Amino acid sequence: MNSQKSSNGANHFENVACPFCGLHCDDLEIGPSGDGLKVLKNGCAKAVAGFERPLVEPNPQVDGKDVSLDEAIATAARLIKESRLPIFGGLGTDIDGVRSVIALAEKGGGIVDHALSDGSYRNYRVMQSSGWVTTTLTEARNRADLFIIAGCDVQKMHPRFFERIVCNEASMFSDTPPKRTVVFIGEGLDHSALKGQERIGEVITLPVKAERIGEVLDTMRALNKGATIPGNDIGGLPRAAVDDLLARCKAASYGVIVWAPSSLGFPSADLTVQAVNEFVKEINLTSRFAGLSLGGSEGSTSAGAVCTWQSGFPLRVSYTSGKPDYDVERYSLNRLLFAKEGDLLLWLASFSPDLTPPDTDIPMILLGTPSIKPARTPKVYIPVGTPGVDHTGVLMRVDSAVSLPLRKLRQSKLPSAASVLEKIEAAL
């Protein structure tokens, strides 16, 4: 997958795809710096933190003591074999890592779920109950004349989203593309990146508590259908502001509403996602509009996709009977751990050291990036490489349209999670 050779000397890479958030920007330039890597161009804070993390290559451990990789693998296989109900969680890995973990879960009779699937499920539930009309990054970048940012701090999640998708000067459809209106619905959302940008026209801020965003969208939906809505307070906004927003949506040639399920951390937040998407579906009866969901960090989009094509279901699958058994509630990672139903946790986190395993007293096999700091000493710890830094791989972007090839940027002894998982499976 080294589709491009270094062009400016050894270890200087262009068109590098970044695995450290769900956008997977692939225009980075990375070169060597001392013992490590340096982001030379098109990096954001997340990319710099990820790519420039120093290479450390600790030994695998069993009970906190250094062992050989073979011994760690043999111990992991034995633990899985002896386990009544192993949980394969975290799943912060690339496409091949997910393929391998599903094969292992099948053979080991366990349950698979991603660390961030509580967020993903706010979307999956909507897709599985009513569906949506969505768009993708290039489509939004070239086509949208109205962006609505609903309840997510985009700048924090994806530091280059506004730069690449909203403030871009070139457009496919005009040499002098019209200015864009950007509406923020929510509280404390950072819109500083839009300041002074040529493409940006009006920036409108509508302060609404996250859990009341659905109320605003449901009202717009009803108004769009011609219903009469009494009262002047709609989700904490004056009626006129909601009327104005609806008028802008209807007048837009291509409106895009952006949400991030991980930002909607309140009970039944899937209903907010549903309100957004039902509004979008209905406005499409007369004009064009689309949703765009953001997030997708730690390989969560890839994990959901691969699990779907291999098992038929997007995560929360148990292979204890040999068949893929799907239960959205019962096989949620957090519920299983809270209820102490599993007796072994295999945790996979190969991107950010922040994806630490939950603090649980059941035995754990940790396949983690070397700087990860679990709350308790794992039974088995196998340091693994980061896809796109230490080894090649593929990741699916948050819009699920594009998958990007990841490069190996440095010489590292750290194995890929996929190769470790395959060896564990073979040893079962």
Add this chain to the structure above:
Amino acid sequence: MLIKLTGGKVYDPANGVDGEVRDIFIENGRIVSPEPNAKVDQEYALHGRVIMAGGIDPHSHIGGGKMNIARMMLPEDHLGHEVARTELTRAGAGHAVPSTMLTGYRYAEMGYTAAFEPAMLPVNARQTHMEMADTSIIDKGAFAMLGSDDFFLRQLAGKADFSAIKDYIAWTMHATQAIAVKVVNPGGISAFKFNQRKLDLDEKHVYYGVTPRDIILTLARGLNELGVVHPLHVHGCNLGVPGGYETTLDTIKGSEGLPIHLTHIQFHSYGTEGDLKFSSAAAPIAEAINQHKNVSCDVGQVMFGQTCTASGDSMRQFVTSRSADPKKWVVMDIECDAGCGVVPFKYRDKSFVNALQWAIGLELFLLVNDPWRLFLTTDHPNGGPFTWYPHLIRLLMDKNFRQDMMQKINPDALKYSTLASLDREYTLYEIAIMTRAGPAKSLGLVDRGHLGVGAWADITVYDDNPDREAMFSTPELLFKNGELIVRNGKIIKVVNGGTHVARPNYDPGIERSLKRYFEDYHTVRMENFRLTDDEIIDGGRGSLIIQPTRARAA
């Protein structure tokens, strides 16, 4: 190792063999003609059995973004259809939109050795190939979708040099590891993003000012001159629209003698007669196909029951979403490249419309004379899952069975179709053409789809059961590249299939304008858009089968 298949009745239309009793020899994965006294290492006595090449499905949605949306959206399609892991096979689930490994197993168990994903969005090619890599046993291939992508449309609108257009078509085939090119609702997927709700054959796209006719002719001529064997694969304008048959007739007549393949033509053969303004126009469509030798088609037969429609045609799928069953659906605008629409659907035999759709498909099968230009498909899963093929074959081969089935459907539907008057029964020879030899020839698969010396030994052995549904459901033996994979309908060995691609010539100078274009407008770099050969081979998970093209003309 020399393997001998002794005494079977061989149906090998590519070599004109119609049910002759012949012995077939296999060595090193291929069919051979050994020395008269060569030592046979393994012999299968197949007296009375029917032998055909492995089945080839030229149009089946088996992988890529829209299929994964369908799987994700429809857990109810999978519940009750879960399959456990065995020592040989992986777990999986699904009925209309099965998981990838299961898709491969089901095809192999049905005697098929290849299936082609007809709607690969270029930007989604990597995912499509990853899913196909996880589709066990069978060989795969994919058709790159062009015709609603901005680069092509701006070339056409800007009256670009025709050789540059051909370079772009050929480059796309290389970059996406495709074997053919498909156009879906030509220009319509793009027009929908500009809020056009229909685009007739001669209607102008509001932004680019080009018509679907321009798009079809340019792509068809381009592929022809590039020497790509499979003609432009056309999903026409106005899919599913009553009266849409006129557009189909215009498309056929307007093809100017260029080779084109009209896909799932059943959905494009609807008239407007009767109280419900919905009737069969299969007869005029079949007549036009019979007259125009440059046209081939596949049917996209509708089968009764639950399925899910999944198409690149976002414009038409948005309209179809009103009939979603269950009531949920997804439409996507994708990367200024294409789009998709996924709408679950239940075809009911008591529904006038659905019963008529079923009848129209069968009429087309029975009225088109030349099985070399008509292929057996359900447009999986759009008309129904591919696992219906054995039933469909029986409907075509057994008139009494067909009449029994006609008794079960909405009786009014038959009044607006000629089906009840058609006596034709397909022969095994014709079935072998429609399901093997014809698709292989049309797709340009060298050494596949036939049983002559030198062919790869993809071979299916059936019991000659008069119940053709039972016969085609459970082949006795399936060989893939000479290895025994299935015995009595059960998988006994699992292999990784290959990926068929075609690589017409192009001027690499096209990459200069493409590189700039990607950098200016896209969110992916050209270098990352392209799939390398290594990504397909992937350490042995897959392999490439490069099919030849004719010499490029200009």
